Amino acid sequence: MLLAIDTSAGTAVAAVAADGRVLSRRATPDTRRHAEVIGPFLDEVLAEATDAAPDEGLDGVVAGIGPGPFTGLRVGIAAARAVAIARSVPLLPVPSHDAVALELVEGGVAAGRFCVVTDARRREVAVTEYAAALPVPTVVVPARLELRVGFAPDAGVALYEVAEIPAVHLAHVAAARLAAGIAFPTPQPLYLRAPDVTMPTGAKRVTS
Amino acid sequence: MNTDKPLVLGIETSCDETGVGIVRGTELLANTIASSMDEHARFGGVVPEVAARAHLEALTPTIEQALETAGIALADVDAIAVTSGPGLAGALMVGVGAAKALAVALDKPFYAVNHLVGHVGADLLRDDEGDLELPTIALLVSGGHTSLLHVRSLTDDVELLGETIDDAAGEAFDKVARLLGLPYPGGPHIDRAAASGDPAAVRFPRGLTLPKDLEKHRYDFSFSGLKTAVARHVERMRDDGIEVPVADIAASFREAVADVLTKKAIAACVDLGVPRLLLGGGVVANARVRELAAERAAAAGVSLRIPPLSLCTDNGAMIAAIAAQRIMAGHGPSPLDVAADSTLPVTTVQV
Ligand SMILES: [Zn+2]
Numbered sequence: 368m369l370l371a372i373d374t375s376a377g378t379a380v381a382a383v384a385a386d387g388r389v390l391s392r393r394a395t396p397d398t399r400r401h402a403e404v405i406g407p408f409l410d411e412v413l414a415e416a417t418d419a420a421p422d423e424g425l426d427g428v429v430a431g432i433g434p435g436p437f438t439g440l441r442v443g444i445a446a447a448r449a450v451a452i453a454r455s456v457p458l459l460p461v462p463s464h465d466a467v468a469l470e471l472v473e474g475g476v477a478a479g480r481f482c483v484v485t486d487a488r489r490r491e492v493a494v495t496e497y498a499a500a501l502p503v504p505t506v507v508v509p510a511r512l513e514l515r516v517g518f519a520p521d522a523g524v525a526l527y528e529v530a531e532i533p534a535v536h537l538a539h540v541a542a543a544r545l546a547a548g549i550a551f552p553t554p555q556p557l558y559l560r561a562p563d564v565t566m567p568t569g570a571k572r573v574t575s
Numbered sequence: 576m577n578t579d580k581p582l583v584l585g586i587e588t589s590c591d592e593t594g595v596g597i598v599r600g601t602e603l604l605a606n607t608i609a610s611s612m613d614e615h616a617r618f619g620g621v622v623p624e625v626a627a628r629a630h631l632e633a634l635t636p637t638i639e640q641a642l643e644t645a646g647i648a649l650a651d652v653d654a655i656a657v658t659s660g661p662g663l664a665g666a667l668m669v670g671v672g673a674a675k676a677l678a679v680a681l682d683k684p685f686y687a688v689n690h691l692v693g694h695v696g697a698d699l700l701r702d703d704e705g706d707l708e709l710p711t712i713a714l715l716v717s718g719g720h721t722s723l724l725h726v727r728s729l730t731d732d733v734e735l736l737g738e739t740i741d742d743a744a745g746e747a748f749d750k751v752a753r754l755l756g757l758p759y760p761g762g763p764h765i766d767r768a769a770a771s772g773d774p775a776a777v778r779f780p781r782g783l784t785l786p787k788d789l790e791k792h793r794y795d796f797s798f799s800g801l802k803t804a805v806a807r808h809v810e811r812m813r814d815d816g817i818e819v820p821v822a823d824i825a826a827s828f829r830e831a832v833a834d835v836l837t838k839k840a841i842a843a844c845v846d847l848g849v850p851r852l853l854l855g856g857g858v859v860a861n862a863r864v865r866e867l868a869a870e871r872a873a874a875a876g877v878s879l880r881i882p883p884l885s886l887c888t889d890n891g892a893m894i895a896a897i898a899a900q901r902i903m904a905g906h907g908p909s910p911l912d913v914a915a916d917s918t919l920p921v922t923t924v925q926v
Contacts, residue, residue, distance in 0.1 A: 374672075402668040406675035406685070406911030413679060437624060438665040441631045445669045446676035448635045453649055453680035556631070562624035573806040 368416060368423040370450060371538035372409070374401040374443030375435025375463040376485055380408040381534035382416035384423055387542065389535050391415035396531050401442040409446065425454050429541040431463040431532055433557040434493035434510045435485065440556050448554065459541040460554040464495040466537035467529050468504040472497075473536075477527065480507060482520045484528040490515050493559060496524065502543035512559050576684065581653040581902045584641070584677075585895025586634070588670030589662025589690045590719045591615060591626045593633040595641040596892025597652075598899055603700040604645035606885060606892040609633035616759045620749050621718060627665040634673055641891070652683060654908070656898030659687035659926050660919030662719065667915035675911055684908035686898035687926040689919055690889075691715055692733050694855035695726050696900060697886040697893035704880065710849050711880075712736075714840040716864075717856035717889070718745030718760070721836075723794045723843055724921060726853075729897065730904040735921045736843055737794025740783070744832055744858055747798035751805050751828050755821050765825045766861050772826030774863075779804050779831040784838070793846075794839055801831055833863045837871050844877045853880045857888045901925050 368390065373379045378401050381392035393408040416423075430447035433440045451458040464483040471477035478499045487493040492515050496508035520526050544551060580600030587594035591612055597605040611629030615621050642649060657674035660667060671687070678685035694715045698707045713724040721739035726732075742750070745762060752761025757768060782797030783789070805828050812819050836858075844852055852872055858864055859881050872879040886893065906925060913926045 400914070402671045403912045403914045405672050406679065406913075409676055409679045410911055437627065438668060441627060441665070442668050442672035445631055445634060445673040449638075449673040449676035450680040452635055452638065453677050558628075562622060562628065564618050564622045564625065572810060573803050574810050 368420060368425055369427050369429055369538040369541055370413070370425060371429035371534040371541070372443045372447045373431030373463050373466070373532040373534050373537055374405065374439045375431050375433040375532055377531050378404045378408060378443065379532055379534035380412045381538055382412050383535055383538035383542070384420050385426065387539065390419040392535055394531060394534065398436070398439060401439040405442055405446050425456050427457045427459045427541065429459045429461055429537050430554060431466065431537050432460045432552065432554065433463055434487065434559050435463060436488050437558055444554065444556055458554055460552050461537050461540050462495065462510060462552065462557060463532045463537070464510060465503065465540045466533050467527065468497045469540050470533050470536040471527055472499045472501060472504050477525060480523065481525040481527060484526055486530070487512055487559070492518060494518070496520070502547060503540055503549065510557050510559060576653045578902055578905070581899050582647065582651060583654045583656050583895040583899045583902070584652045585656040585891040585898060586670045586674045587658045587690070587889055587891040587894045588630040588634070588666050589658045590666065590889055591621045592889040593630050593637050594889055594891035595637045596890055596895045597641050597645040597647065598700060598892055598895040600899055600903065601699045601896065603892055605641040606890050607637050607641040607644060608890055609637045612760065619753050619759050620746065623663045623665055626663060627669055630666055630669040634669060649681060652681070654684045654686055654898055654902060655681070656686040656688055656894050658690045658693065658894050659913055660690065660916035662690055662917060664915055664917040667917065671915045679911070685911060686901060687909040687913045688894055688897045688901070689921060689924050691720065691722055691724065691921045692729065692924050693893035693897050695724065695853060696729055696897040697855060697890070698853055698880055698882045699896050700886055700892055701882050707880065708851055711851040711853050712840060712843045712847070712849050713853040713855060714836060715855045716744045716836060716858035718749065719743055720856065721796045722921065723840060725843070725847060725849065730900050730906065731924055733921050733924060737792065737796065737839070739796040739798060740792065741797050741799040742802065744796070744798055744836065747802050747832065750802050754806055754809055755819070755824060762858065762861055765829055768822050769826035769829045769863065772822030774826040774830035776820065776823035777808060777827040779827055781831055781835045784835060794843055796835065796839065798832070801828070829861070829863050833861070833867045836864060837868045840868070841871045841875050841877060845875055850877050851880070852877050855882065855887050859887045860884055897924065
């Protein structure tokens with residue numbers, strides 16, 4: 368069984384059996400309550416998964432590593448890393464857009480080249496370009512930020528914008544990578560943006 | 576669960592220290608800290624997003640290191656504790672997310688507790704002094720907070736007497752340090768520079784100590800006026816082509832801060848008839864604050880407690896200690912849907 372956690376958009380948690388069967392899942396599109404809902408979601412999903420498949424142990428924790436707005440994105444990655452050390456199982460980092468891409472290709476929605484797009488706030492979107500393939504879609508251009516207004520993919524490249532990341536497919540991507548022996552990325556978040564900082568400009572005068 | 580001497584792992588991520596502590600009741604087993612302070616140095620103050628990113632990277636290695644120090648396995652712990660506030664929202668959320676996940680994955684109870692009460696609870700973990708007596712007044716001063724508390728019980732009766740109405744005292748040290756061309760963090764550098772200076776060279780203002788201010792803000796603090804006064808003084812000297820006597824300015828500034836902090840803290844002890852004062856937070860590293868507090872406490876017949884610095888700066892052990900107190904007092908766990916609360920009131924010991 369794989370447990371998948373993603374907080375790059377809303378919050379999504381799913382437990383998927385070794386044979387691909389969905390044992391339990393929870394999701395909300397709410398982008399403001401990651402730190403709250405992660406607790407009950409994990410609790411309920413793990414309990415239901417154990418009930419549904421008492422003989423399946425946890426084989427790994429899949430962490431959606433974004434891209435996504437920083438504050439929320441970190442909650443899920445912190446939680447995934449914690450579950451992995453608590454249960455002594457591998458952490459399997461997967462770019463969140465890969466889950467969307469797989470869902471689109473498996474569902475026969477996307478073919479050829481296509482873009483997965485999610486909101487990045489500040490009038491920007493995060494974009495990853497894929498070529499349809501199975502067991503996992505091929506990344507053509509890795510995640511990057513684009514201005515929302517005026518962004519258009521190349522001719523013939525379809526665009527799919529989503530507000531939620533399917534945790535079930537995040538687990539499917541990880542399972543496919545494991546089965547095919549494809550390496551996983553490092554577990555660092557795909558922030559795509561440097562932190563906001565104001566460099567001190569020397570002390571400002573208080574007297575005129 | 577062992578409610579007699581519970582084994583608790585505490586996680587603290589409210590500011591720039593990633594702290595993981597392990598306690599058994601009031602016995603300290605591990606106090607592991609990873610600080611992102613160096614990453615903030617070139618910005619002259621804690622940058623919240625830089626701190627939050629550093630927490631995520633440091634957290635699991637710090638947990639593993641604390642377990643190794645304590646010589647226990649995660650499965651051994653009776654409960655997981657975390658700071659749920661007050662502090663920087665994005666930083667708090669890293670700890671809260673990880674702590675909930677640990678608790679669920681280990682099937683252990685989850686305790687979300689108050690950072691400021693944690694600072695007081697740190698004193699329970701000392702093995703160099705007798706037990707903490709209550710009630711006590713507590714003065715907690717750091718880069719993130721300046722608070723004066725009346726602590727009647729560590730588990731359910733803590734009152735906020737006053738706090739800063741603008742900058743934290745630690746922030747004022749950072750800003751004045753920058754003004755004087757001293758590096759970040761300001762506290763230790765100002766302390767060092769002040770050692771050879773004259774604290775009476777300049778009489779800088781003591782915020783909220785005038786009679787009209789005392790009516791409304793008897794136990795509150797204000798440091799922004801002091802900071803501006805130092806800036807004005809330094810600018811005037813530079814404008815007049817006078818070389819700025821850094822040691823004297825540092826000593827005079829430090830004296831103003833130490834004076835107002837300790838005067839109000841001792842006043843609270845006297846007013847409320849509580850002959851005990853506890854200091855906490857990173858500012859206890861400041862030699863003059865410690866010295867003046869000791870002097871004035873002795874004069875007022877107040878007994879002064881200052882935990883060792885490793886327990887005064889932000890740490891996870893103090894968070895574990897407060898959760899252990901709550902467990903020993905029979906309180907149940909926090910709900911798994913609690914939020915990180917950047918302004919959590921001190922009256923809420925556990926969420
Ligand atoms: Zn603190």
